Amino acid sequence: MSSPVLEVRALTKHFPVRRTLLGGPARLVKAVDGIDLAIGAGETLGLIGESGCGKTTTSKLILRQETPTSGTIRFEGRDIASLQGADLMAYRRAVQVVFQDPFSSLSPRMRVGDIIAEPLEIHTDLPHAAIEERVGRVLELVGLAPDVAPLFPHEFSGGQRQRIAIARALATDTRLIVLDEPVSALDVSVRAQIINQLEALQKKLGVSYLFIGHDLATVAHISHRIAVMYLGKIVETAQSDALCARPMHPYTQALFAAALPSHPDDRAPDKPITGEVPSALSLPSGCRFHPRCPSAMPVCSQTEPALRRREGGGEVACHLYP
């Protein structure tokens, strides 16, 4: 892989929680606790995990909606924390996001054309006609007719709205799109449309994706590489095929066990893991997964495993694989 488009190093975000009215000892929610990620040009990195694992915070950090407690995020070689003025605007132009709920992400009072044109209006001095032409082009890219531009979002179904959201994300010279569960809110019959569309757009435009999701099958389908997050840490990362062929971390295995079958005869997996994700306020000692882990050993509650090279490429953080 040549130099990555986005490179995240030791990224940490702690939120202080004030416990009592009198202040008390401020406790920390370690939403993201030292993660490394890299996304190459034209690559899709899948970020998978359950609620509270820190995947949303990670996306907020990358989108500069939050500032990291420590660690760096480099975009095309430059630390985004130091970006200001014109450089920041260039970053805002290059990195876009598509959210889960297409009903919340399009302003009900704006026409589709104006919604898509907004990033262009913010960043360029293009004349009206040029903006209109660009809007028409991206609408066509996502499979909508250019003449829908004067309509309002409420005239579209969920899948069409999501296309509009993608068109907007592509309006500028976008190099990275954060896809935050872009199909979970859609009807099943249109999910495949959107996924195929995203894959086709990537092939055509060479744009990189950070695909955040919780559905293993969907994430595995669209991603080249996958990072599995649990309570603010990445526990395993590998090429999508390698991970599906042999998930190594017990949590990854649990996710596979909990995945729904695609046929009634699919071998019923072993009993899925018990228990629920603990509160990020009181993290377990040692390996964060050990209270739920079926293969927990004494060492797991004492020392936190580091990420090590795993068989078949990628890395895994588990004492089972020293």
Added chain:
Amino acid sequence: MATIPANTRLAAERTWTGRLAALVKAAREAPLAVVVILGGLILVAALADLIAPYDPTLPVKGAEIFAPPFWMEGGSLATPLGTDFQGRDILSRLIYGARVSLIVGLMGTLVAGGIGTALGIVSGYLGGWVDQIIMRVTDAWLALPAIVFAIFLAAMIGPSMWNIVVILGAVYWTRYARVIRGEVLSLRERDFVKLAEIAGASKLRVIKKHILPNVLNTATVLASLTVGVVIIAEASLSFLGVGVPPPQPAWGLMLSEARPTLMAGQWWLTVFPGACILLIVLATQLFGDWLRVRLDPQTRNL
């Protein structure tokens, strides 16, 4: 990939004639009584110069003072609703009074709505200490009794119709600030606002393009409900002598001037302006209620 054809019916609403047709259609859906009352009053106020039989500030030549309405003994069709203590025609004074009431009601609401909406948006969107300051001021403002406060202001800057507009605006903006701030707080969390910020939109742009258009509905409904309150406040101020100065005809002033005669049996001096105030307040409130339901997308869409 299949493309999606534009919905022709909805597209039609987008031309000017289409919009006009939609407006007419909306007006026809509104409760008939409300449309008739409000429409009638607006028409009367606008055409007061044409339809009022006499000058409202001068006694009618040849008419007696305290002439009763035409159907009573001693009444005359020349002054159909009677005359007041100076011999001025009550009907003409009511007609011109409608103008005062509507102007003060609408303009006062506009001023209140403008101040309140602006502060509510700034407070809700910026948050932090700006929000704290604006909201504490709002609380303090709310703690003052509205009418007493208005009297105080009127006494300070002196009575005139336009002063009353400013005073009532300054008194009644708090409700907007509170409600609009709440609305903005939830809007701020909506994805389209976040998307605009991520795309690099300035705060001003987010407010102009994303926040303001989405609170206008609420502000409009609030306004239609405030008009009645402002009209009553204007009438109260005029009644107390710190509102519209005589001899200008205002309904509250008419009530005030007629007070000494109420016990004397000249009821028409008070009942007609009183009924007018009742009618306009009732109509605006009903209109506001209807508008609230109509503009709520959840009730409109099914």
Added chain:
Amino acid sequence: MARDAVLQVAGLQTHFFTFGGTRVVRAVDGVDFTLREGETLGLVGESGSGKTTTCLSIVGLLPRAARIVGGAVVFEGEDLTRKSQRELRRIRGRRIAVILQDPMASLNPLFTIFRQVAEPAFFHQRLRGRSLRERVQSLLRAVRIPSPEWRMREYPHQMSGGMRQRIVGAIALAGGPRLVIADEPTTNLDVTIQAQYLDLLKDIQRDTGVALIFVTHNLGIVAKMCDRVAVMYAGKIVEQAAVRELFDAPKHPYTRALLGSMPKLGSKEPLYSIRGQPPNLANLPPGCSFHPRCPDVMPRCMTEEPRDFRPGDGSVARCWLLGDVLARP
């Protein structure tokens, strides 16, 4: 098929009347199915397919604008469409229970778990004091709430999403129902929690023999949970079959398309993408409602609505393609 039919829905039609009755939306338009004791029926469809309205019709919880205009819902030999709200109230919560998508909306934030789980037993079985407490604890144990004697004193906000949904399950079980209708109960749950919850429902069903209607848009859940499947599209059941039959040999093009559009673990094959958008119920195309999106559309589909065809393996499908197959000698 020795088991008794718990529920028989025949020709059910539920329409929405809006704008003073000037606009009629046929949300459910002729739905038939039978559910036996201990059986799980998956009701699959997209938003607007009528699957939720079908369920609400069964329990008589329709919104005001909706009315059942035809058909029958026979539960344990009684037609529920002819019952008064009062009689229905007695059946709901006792013999038919409903589990909805959002557990937080089903639980009252102001009452303890005990009070909410105890309510059906208190009113319907008239349990009091110690026996009531024991009943609640055993219900909570049945849905695998750890240390129920403590947990039942807590409030809903003190529990996790998965725990709340299990509490809702406990409330549903409290009356000893013969039919449970679960409307997307796991949509808001994390995958590992979802798997636990689905296993729990299966265990409870095995223990109690309750019949289950599982409303979902997720075919994976159907594959895991259901014995039979009814696929709904635009207010009609377009295909109904035993779950294996449906996955192995789907008859209706819509079912085929849905199966093809499911991403499969470990496969990078492009997904089958159904063209077009879900239909607008207020403005359905003539003929077969699916024809504008159907890859196998024939001229006949655009004008004539297909009837039910029974290819002989116990499945039913509403598609002219089968008409041709069956007509051939």
